[in-house]
Amino acid sequence: MFVKGLKCRECGKEYPDSALYVCDYCFGPLEVDYDYDKIKKNISIEKIKSRQPNMWRYRELLPIKGDIEIGKDVGFTPLVKADNLARALGVKHIYIKNDAVNFPTLSFKDRVVSVAIAKAKEFGFKVIACASTGNLANATAALAASSGFESFVFIPSNLEVGKVLGTLIYGTNLVKIEGSYDKVNRLCTEIAGKHNWAFVNINLRPYYAEGSKSLTFEILEQLGFKAPDNIVVPMAGGSLITKVGKSIEEFEYCGLIEKHNTKIFGAQATGCNPITSTVKEKREFIKPVKNPDTIAKSLAIGNPADGYYAADLMHKSGGFGEDATDDEIVEGMKLLASTEGIFTETAGGVTVAVAKKLIEKGYINKNETTVLAITGNGLKTLEALNGKLNEAPVINPNLEEFEEILKKIREKK
Structure with a gap:
């Protein structure tokens, strides 16, 4: 265990390794404080390569104690060399980090929940809970079930059917809340204050967020322990993109990669863009979106907890x-x-669409290596495609009718 405790991002006040998430002095957010010098002496490329292909192969840089019992099959998803997409976008090198096939619930949230539940077990909690825009609901319900925890999941009432059913199937206690995610989150903060439950993204948030680092650790390893020139990341609360930056810095400090100059780009939906609007307007503060309006519901967080830090990272990384x-x-x-x-899913559509814009506007050099983070599976957001795809023709089981259809298809091409 290489965790020294928790530390305030703003004032630096230190706290013990416990279920805390906000500084009682300045109300700044807490994050995990590691003994990096000790980690540097204990981690190596050879040691990482010798381990099972899952997120825990980087365990020295994750906030856990003892043996790995949660999420043994989570992570080490494919890094796909996307040559066809690269040609379509007019660039040389694009890779897709495909967490759409992550285990068990087909999104990167399986990573963060694995860490959070491991800490919940360590701290002696009996109930796991979360506020979610969808993917976190799935991951929390599934991993709580497989780990033997009772769980409560709170979601906005208008989530996609696939994400609702993909949560209920695990036997969780699902509660729908009228209003936006921000209202759901506020209620959950009140519940966390009354009940001794492990809310993965509230009182366990400092640990939960660390799980995101494994996505970038894998990218760096899969590129041959090298950092890419660019990474494009979808943003909701802003936590993932900040951990992309942190994970690259940690690998560099530990001597696992050479000094990097990776530019980190954030992607949001126009209907809920509190972070990207801050960057584009060069503001020093986040202006919340009161009524998010986008098909990318998993990114519809109007008041992002890590929005300021996400915007700052994009600026500092170039x-x-x-x-x-x-x-x-x-x-x-x-x-x-x-x-x-x-x-x-729609969040990945945001990432691809934004990457296209960044390339067209010259923010991403066409000769550089770019990684796109695809964080969820399209089977979860089928509603977004209703009426957006060509209807399949219906014919009788007749060869002549098929030949007529084939002729029309060929003529279109």
Whole structure:
């Protein structure tokens, strides 16, 4: 165990390793404080390569104690060299980090929940809970079930059917809340204050967020322990993108990669863009979106907890923030599917659409290596494609009718 405790991002006040998430002195957010010098002496490329292909192969840089019992099959998802997509976008090198096939619930949230539940068990909690826009609900319910915890999941009442059913199936206690995610989160903060439950993204948030680092650790390893020139990341609360930056810095400090100059880009939906609007307008504060309106419901967090830090990271890395309209999101989903055979949810459509804009506007050099983080599976957001794809023709079991259809298909091409 290489965790020293928790530390306030703002004032630096230190706290013990416990279920805390906000500084009682300045109200700043807490994050995990590691003994990096000790880690550097204990981690190596050889040691990482010798371990099982899952997120825990980087255990020295994750906040856990003892043996790994939670999420043994989570992570080490494919890094796909997307040559067809690269040609379509007019660049040389694009890779897709495909967490749309992550185990067990087909999103990167399986990573963060694995860490959170491991800490919940360590701290002696009996009930796991979360506030979610969808993917976190699935992951919390599934991993709580497999770990023997009772769970409560709170979601906005308008989530996609696939994400609702994909949560209920695990036997969780699902509660729908009228209003936006931000209202759900506020209620859950009150519940966390009354009940001794482990809310993965509230009182366990400092640990939960650390699980995101494993996605980038894998990218760096899969590129041959090298950092890419650019990474494009979808943003909701802003936690994932900040951990992309942190994980690259940690690998560099530990001598696992050479000094990097990776530019980090954030992607949001135009209908809920509190972080990208901050970047584009060069503001020093986040202006919350009161009524998010986008098909990318998993990114519809109007008041992002890590928004300021996400915007600051993009600026310092030389990256940028951009957003995509609903139509552009659908086109992004279709482009990734038709070029690489990867079916992403709406958040991935945001990532692809934004990458396209960044390339067209010159923010991403066409000769550089770029990684796109695809964080969820398209089977979860089928509603977004209703009326957006060509209808399949219906014919009788007759060869002549098929030949007529084939002729029309060929004429279109």
